[in-house]
Amino acid sequence: MEGIVIKSTGSWYSILHSANIITECRIRGNFRMKGMKTTNPCAVGDKVLFDMMPNESIGVITEIKERFNCIIRKSTNLSKQRHIIAANIDLAFLIVTIASPRTSTGFIDRFLVTSEAYRIPVVILFNKIDLYDVQTNQYHNIMKGIYLNAGYNCIDVSAKRGDNIEEIKALAKDKTCLFSGHSGVGKSALINKIAPELKLRTGDISDYHQKGKHTTTFAEMLALPFGGYIIDTPGIKEFGMVNFTKEEITHFFPEMRAMSNQCHFDNCTHEHEPKCAIKKAVNDGIISETRYLNYLNIINGKEIDVEEWELK
Numbered sequence: 101m102e103g104i105v106i107k108s109t110g111s112w113y114s115i116l117h118s119a120n121i122i123t124e125c126r127i128r129g130n131f132r133m134k135g136m137k138t139t140n141p142c143a144v145g146d147k148v149l150f151d152m153m154p155n156e157s158i159g160v161i162t163e164i165k166e167r168f169n170c171i172i173r174k175s176t177n178l179s180k181q182r183h184i185i186a187a188n189i190d191l192a193f194l195i196v197t198i199a200s201p202r203t204s205t206g207f208i209d210r211f212l213v214t215s216e217a218y219r220i221p222v223v224i225l226f227n228k229i230d231l232y233d234v235q236t237n238q239y240h241n242i243m244k245g246i247y248l249n250a251g252y253n254c255i256d257v258s259a260k261r262g263d264n265i266e267e268i269k270a271l272a273k274d275k276t277c278l279f280s281g282h283s284g285v286g287k288s289a290l291i292n293k294i295a296p297e298l299k300l301r302t303g304d305i306s307d308y309h310q311k312g313k314h315t316t317t318f319a320e321m322l323a324l325p326f327g328g329y330i331i332d333t334p335g336i337k338e339f340g341m342v343n344f345t346k347e348e349i350t351h352f353f354p355e356m357r358a359m360s361n362q363c364h365f366d367n368c369t370h371e372h373e374p375k376c377a378i379k380k381a382v383n384d385g386i387i388s389e390t391r392y393l394n395y396l397n398i399i400n401g402k403e404i405d406v407e408e409w410e411l412k
Contacts, residue, residue, distance in 0.1 A: 101159070105146045106321040113142055113161060115150055116321075125150050125159040138182045143170065144319040144331055145187035145276060169218045171278065173336070186278050186319060186331045191271065192222045195281035195290060198240045199231050203282055205243065209394040211280070212252070216352035217344065220278070223253045223271060227286045230258040246388045251354045259289035269294055274327040283335025291322075291330055298322050300332065346399045350378075353395055355387050371396060388412060 103117030113125045127142050142148065147165040152158075170187040194211055196203035208224070215222045224247055226240060244254050257264045271277075272294070281287050288300040319333045344352070346369045351357045356370065356378050364375030370392075381387040389412035 101152070102147065102149050102165075104321070105142060105144050105148060107318065108140065108142070108144050108320075109318045110140075113148075115148065115159065115161075123150070123152070123157070123159050125161050127161040138172070138184055140184055143184035143187045144321050144333075145170075145189060147188065169220055171214060171218055171220055171280075173214065185280065185333055188276060189220050189278045189331065190275035192220050192278040192280060193225050193268070193272075194222055195225045195227050195279065195285045195287050197228045197282075197285045198226065198236050198243065200228060201282060201284050203285065205246070205390050206394050206397065207282065208247070209391060210398065213344075213349065213352040213398060216354070217348070223255060223268075225268070225290070226254060226256050227259060227290060229256045229263060230261050246390055249355065249388060250391060257290065259286045259293050262293055265293050269326060272324060272328055272330065276321070276329045276331065278331045278333065280333050280336060285335070287335065288332070291332060295322070295324050295326075295330070297325055298330075349395065349399050353391065355381075355391070356395070359387075369399065371399070385412075 101117055103115035103123070105113050106116045106122070107114035111126065113127065115123050115125050117123065125148075142161060142164055146167065148161045149163040149165070150159040150161045153160060167187045169189055171185045171189065171192065172182045173185060174182055192215055194208065194215075196208060212222055226244060229240070232240060240256075244256075247254050255264050255267055257268065268290075279287050279291060291298060292300050319331060322330045322332060324330060347367060350360050350370060359377045359381055360368070360370075362377035363370070363373070365373050368376055368378070370376050370378035378387065378392070382389055382392045
């Protein structure tokens with residue numbers, strides 16, 4: 101039988117198949133013996149084949165169909181392994197916040213680079229705009245400008261007030277959309293505003309640490325009443341990147357990719373080489389210095405969130 105994985109809790113997978121039937125399945129152990137260096141060989145969004153167990157209501161996944169894309173990050177507990185967040189994604193919504201808690205540009209850029217690598221379009225949602233004061237609003241305008249300049253669609257939203265919810269619904273209609281971000285950015289509240297019927301559990305922010313509390317504990321695909329699906333994922337504290345070469349990373353920054361053929365050297369890393377078009381564009385203010393500094397961190401393996409830079 102063939103179906104799609106709509107929920108993953110680690111050892112069990114919920115498979116949606118014929119006539120909206122859901123069957124709980126395990127995965128054959130030998131999937132982990134095929135050189136797949138991931139903590140989860142099967143992910144929400146995967147199309148799979150499965151067999152029913154004799155005289156039981158559960159099944160066993162026997163095959164994972166080829167994916168047209170997926171998004172992967174390094175496992176935080178097993179740094180040499182990778183974790184597949186979701187598969188077969190039409191569009192990713194990255195929810196960020198300027199306050200309570202602030203999302204760093206380092207986190208945003210690592211997510212965007214990974215999405216570019218796996219050909220997943222991203223829309224950046226700046227949530228909690230209802231909390232802005234004058235200073236926060238100035239910071240927001242600068243940060244939003246950086247990503248608009250890089251070619252990304254950025255939308256200001258408020259899960260509390262409902263700002264621009266209809267715009268998100270129009271983008272999500274009839275697509276399989278990933279919703280991702282730090283814990284506490286208001287992801288579940290935002291999804292509830294888009295589709296109140298889903299009634300997702302939401303949490304508060306710790307007043308002391310200003311860190312989000314997990315309200316989503318496992319990945320799940322949810323049907324939207326107006327067509328399409330949302331893949332809701334647990335909040336991500338860190339986004340460890342899988343291994344890319346320095347040459348590859350440049351192509352995952354759209355604004356750098358557009359200019360990289362203007363460098364004097366074909367294999368320019370845009371770090372120390374002379375006559376580098378990217379460095380000149382940064383100096384001229386055409387490419388964001390913040391994005392460029394994050395690029396240098398990534399190519400040098402520094403997976404850190406730097407929030408102290410003056411945004412440029």
